[in-house]
Structures are given as C-alpha cells and as structure tokens.
Amino acid sequence: MLYLGPDKKTIATPDWQQRFQQLAADCPSALLQAYYQAGVVAPDTRIAQTPLMALDLETTGLNPAQHDIISIGLVPVTGNTLYTSQARHWLVKSRSGLPADSVQYHRITDDALANAPDLLELLPEFLDQIAGKILLVHCADIERRFLASALIARLGVGLEIPVIDTMALEARLHRARPQSLWQRWRKQPQTSIRLAASRSRYGLPDYLPHHAVTDALACAELFQAQLADRFDGQTPVAELWS
C-alpha cells in the first residue's frame, strides 16, 4: 500500500492556552519563558478583538537546515487597521553566508548585512513584539520551520507559536476538493494560492515582493480581504489559527 503521509485533517490544532502554560513552566530558555508567560487569547475571542502581528521572513533559501533568516518584517494589525506606522524591520546576519542567486529575490547584499546583528541579539525585542499576539503569515510552514531551526541553533530549543496562515485559508477555498479526474486529465492547473495570485483575486494592488515589511503588509491586507469575503470580525480566532 502506498503511504500517503499523515492525514492532515487528523492533526489537531493544540489547545494553545494550555500549551503555553505548559511551555512557560517547562521551557529551558528564560527568554522564551517570558514569551510563553504572556499567554494566548482565548479560542473564542472574536478576530476583530484579537491582536495580530503580520510576519514575513526573508531567507537565503528554502531549506531551514541550510539557509538562514536575513530579514524580518512585522506589521501589527487590530480589527481592520494595519499599523504600518509601527511596522518593524530588521536585517539579520546570515551565519551561512549569502548565496549569490538569492540576492535577486530579496535584493539584500553582503554589504547591507555586514553591520547587521545576529538573530540572538534581536530575539528579546522580536519576542516582545509578538508576545500576546497571533501571528499572521502567508505559508506558515516555512516561517515556523525557519524560526524553529534558528532558535534551536541559538537557544537549543524551538518555538511553538499560534499562526493564522492566509495561504491555508486560500487552500480551504481552492483545495477543498481534490482535482477531478477530468481536470487532471486535461492538465488543468490548480488555482494558485501564492501571495501575489491570491491578492489579485481580491482586487488588491500588485506589490513589489520580497521585502519583509511589504510582504507582511501584503499578507495582512490579504487577510482583511479574506475576512471580508467569507468571515467577519465576529469569527472566533480558533476557526482561523492553527
């Protein structure tokens, strides 16, 4: 029999409040303990009242084992307002160096990173920014794995973190059913759920991608459009996070 991997529907979203209490008690890193102690909103909190933080990471590649985070962008979001005036942006020194071919994406050069701090130096501020908030990310899997990998390398322990994934929300709509045989036979392409393609479906403007703050903003705007389209401010956060 073919092994199809774990059935995604059976992976339950953790009880984040309980999980955070446990991590706050067990976590070996004092930095992370403080983060977990800040807690999580209750699962029935309305999304309009939930403090959110849109996050984007620029990395030197797609493999957390080989590649590094080189830039972090944060945009706070509450209700229908994106606080770009409070956006944060950091450049982060890469421990593995900058592959030449990645520069064309993020346009961050070795020179720009020469004076950038190591992620370890930024962590207190970064964790302080996201404490008590739910992250808003497009393609949570990548950001989660990069954050975990970077923290394991520096603190010896990863980061568990509740995330609303705008890509997963798009997938719910466009990947709810597998493609029919007819569609596969006709080689019909699947609807793209990448950030730019998803935004254009909601009539959001084109942005120049691969700047951490711009991408975080783009993700936050996409989330607003998704809420307007099929959820609303009254939706409990537990319906959206994972």
Place this chain on the structure above:
Amino acid sequence: MAEPSLEIEQIEILSFLQRHSPFKELSLQEQTLLATNIDVSYFKADSSILEYNAPLDAFYLIRSGLVETFRRSGALYNRLSEGGIFGEQGLLRGRKVRFPARAVEDTLIYLIPADVFESVFESNENFADYVEVGDIERRKGNAPDKSPPATAMTTRVRELVSQPPVLLAADATIHEAATLMRDQSVSCLLITAPDNSTQVIGLVTDRDLRNRVLAERVDLDTRIENVTSSELVTVPAAKYVFEAMLIMLRNNVHHLPVLDEGRPVGVIGIEDIIRHESNNSLYIVSSIFRQQSVNELAQLRTSVQSCFVRMVHEDANSQMIGSAMATIGRSFKQRLLELAEQELGPPPVPYCFIALGSMARDEQMIVTDQDNALILDDSYSPKQHDAYFKALAKFVCDGLDACGYPYCTGNIMATNPKWRQPLAVWKRYFTDWVTNPTAEKLLHCNIFFDIDAVRGETRFVDSLTADILQMTPKHRLFLASMTRNALQRSPPLGFFQDFVMEEDGQHKQSLNLKRRGTAPFTDLVRVLALSKGIADRNTYRRLNAISRANILPLGRAADFQDAFELIAMTRIKHQAANLQQNLEPDNNVLPERLSEFERKRLKAAFQVLANAQKFLKFHFQA
C-alpha cells in the same frame, strides 16, 4: 510622530505616494514623513468608512477600491478611486467628519494621522492649495495641475453620474410613474422587472409621457410597461464619456442608464455630457458675473488663459475654443457695462454696445484687441447725453484693457466719438461704404461687417444688419473693393511652394498665421457671405451657408473649412504653447518648430487659401 528614517521600510507606501498628486509634488523628506506614519485600513464593499460628525483623526487616501462621499442631506458628493483623498474638510474644521464616506467596493485606505497631515499642510503651500480646492473643484479640473486634464477621452462614464437612478417596477401605473418623476424631479425613470428590483427592462422619459401617453390619450391607470421603450440602450460605468456620446448618437437617444456589473447606478443625459465638456469656460463666465469691480475682474485673466490652454489640451477644435473665448470676452463686456451703469446711473437714452470682428464672429483668440462701438437711440442729443456715453465707453474700454483685451490700435472703440453715434448715423456710414466705395475707404472697416450686440437694444443691430445685407449683394463695386482688400494679404507660399517668411520686424523667419492665414481667409469668406446676403457671422457657418447657395464649386466649401481649421488650430496651439512657457502669446510660428507632417499640411492649407483667393478675384473681377 516618528522621525523620518533614512532607510525607508514602507517602500510600497512611499512609491504609491510618489505616483499621486498632491503627494508626488512633495519633497522626499515630506513623503518619507508621511510614508512612515501611514496606517492602512480595509473596508469591505458597502461598509461605512466615516459617519457624519464622528471624530476624525486622519486624512484618507485611497490605495485601492472605490469610495463615495455624501453631503449631510445624503446626496452624493463625490466618487473617488485609487489616489483619491477625502476627510480634509473635516480635519480643517474641528476634526469632525463633514462628508460621510462609504466603501462601494472593497477598499484599502491609507490613513495619514491628523497631526502629520497638518504639519505638511502648514509647511507646504502647494499641498495646502491642492487639498483646499476641494475634491469637486479638482474633478472639474480647475486646479493648477500639470497632469492631463479630464476629457471625454479619459473620463469614465461613472464620473458623470450625479445621483442614483430612480427605479419603478413595471407593474406600476403611468400615474405613479409621473408622480414619482415629479417628486424626485427627474426627467427619466428606469423600469425594473416586477419581481426583480434591480433588473432594468426599460426606460421612461418626459418625452415618452408626452408622445406615448398624452398624445395617444392612454389611460393613466395603464401599467407603465405598456409605454416603456423596450429597446434598452445602456452604457457600462467603466466606459469613457466619448463612448457614451457615440452610443447616444448611434441610437438617437438622450438618456443612457449606467450599469456597473449589471446593476443600474444612474442615468446620464446628453446635457450631462455637454456640461462636462464645457464646464470650465462656463465656470469662468459665471465667476465673471460675480466680480464686483474692475480690479476683481482683472484677476480672472489667468483663469481665462488656463481655460484656453486646457481646451487646447482637450483637443477642442478652433470653433469650440473661438466661441468659448468669445463668450468669455462678451461676459467681461457685459459685466463691465453693468458696473459702469452702477457707477454712472441708468443711461439717458437707450443704447446698444456692440462687438466687432473676431468676438462677433465667435472666433476670438487669446491675443485679441478690443473692437467695439456704441449705437445710440435716435433721440440722442450730443450736448445732453454725450458726457454719459463718453464716460461709459471709457469705463468699459479701460476695464477691458485691464482684463487683458488691449486698446484697439486702429482706434475702433466706443471711446472714439466717430464710433459712438445714433442708429441713423450708423446707417449713413454703411450706406456710404456700400454705395460709394473705394478700397481705401473700406480698408479699415472690414470688421464693421462682423457685428454683434453685447448689451442693450439688440434691435438696433438687427435693423442695421438687415439694411446692410439688403444692400451688399446688389453693389458689385462694393464687393470688388472688398475683394481687393481681401487679396492684399497673400498666403506665405513662394513659387516653389516653400514658405515665405516675414521679412520685417522682430519676427523675421517666422510665419504670421493671423496676417497670412486666418485673416485673409476670414476676409474672403466675408465677401462671399455679403455677396449673398448671408446673415451668419461665424466663418464656418458662413461657409455652410455659402455651400448651400451654390456659389462655389462642389466640395470647395468643405476644403475651405478644413484649411481654415488647420491654420486656426496651428495658431491656437502655438499660443497655448507660448502661455505654458510664460511667453506673451503671439501669431508668429517658426516653421522649423513644426514637424515635417505639420509643415506639409500647413502648406496644403495655404494652397487652398491661395486658390480661394484666385477664385474670389475671378468671381468679383477685382
């Protein structure tokens, strides 16, 4: 308020600001200040953005989407899309919302915090001017904006929609329809399917009620659908205004329902398009009549110039521009006469103030001296009354000079006693010119044959014109003398069809498009018109009438019109370019500034003029 950082994180916001007025005109430092302080809000379609009188803490800039703002009465105030700004009225007046706003589509808004807005508003005059002009004024294009003006080619139909459509279900009665039209004061109703309140199936206009109901004695309790036009012609909101014009012309309709994604959002009438196309010159005319002194009138001079430039950019033709400028010039005269009468008291005898030359022909340009005169009632007695009319003439002519219409170098002005005479004397002048002509005598009175009443007793002009046109066709010698004068100025073409440049004065090596082009053209068309007793004064209309009178070979009148238009437009564009470069506009075009294509066409037009002159010479044996 955050200090602008050198490393701007909000690249996206900054680059958006750099694409839109009034932000793109700001310094980079100011743009950065704004970009780093902007927050973003998202509003879903049909949600409220601002409620009347709510506290307001930001200036609103539309990043994407569509927003409508409303008056307190609920009437639509403005419709704004990407780059549109609103909220300034409220911010400048107590930080309370003055014009409530709604998102029509899903909309992203950039919020500029009130104190950041105010600091830029106070430190940057251009920004303040732009914002303070108000959005409606901006939409009219009156702001001193370098960006391309709104034209029929670039304006969308939705911009013309001023109110939502008035809908009525098809099963209502004719009486209900008429009552609804009266109560809503509209000239047109959209008729919807009885079961579906937004699906439009037809349209009923005032004219339908007249032609299909009253004239046919239809019972008023009949269902409205029985008298509804079934062929419904509509226009999508996203179409351009010129497309709507074409649709109206092609289908011979005067009302078009405007549909946005199939939903009716309004109705535009032909009058909306006309208003849109001419609102700028109308605006100036209405402001002329609001000015209370010569000084105030003189302030409008620059608006007249920008109206002229705007019309040129909007690709108006020389007729539209000439008649707009003539209307403006006439309004100046009328207002000056009103002011003069306020100062001097009512006139002792009836008078008619007349315009001569280009203004009377509706062909006025931006560079034009004043040509005017006074026709007085025959009860006029010089001793008793001349002091009044002399003062009146001086007031008006001085005022015109102040408003940008310099004194006539030939002294054809009402201030000249010779041209301030009772009707009987004017009739003697004309009888003498027509019945006892010499070319010399007529040389400087061409323009008296283009005459128009500006204020006062129009009947004086009517009576004079009737006498003139009754005389002129019969007097061959008069027509021959006029012809000889009309042929004095030849088009600037040499033997080898090269341009012949002006030889004298400071404009050497240039072509004087008035002296060598439009003026001789106007002169020869005038002679033809007088020879047939044609009452029109405008060169185009004279040519139309001449064409109907069959004095020219077939098709020649249309050639004349095309050639005249080309020379006139070249002159107009040259003057608009002068104005934009802050030069005194003149008539002297340097051929090397024209493209090869333009030179060829100009030569062809001059050739038409040369041939027309030959025809005239032959026709009147001059």
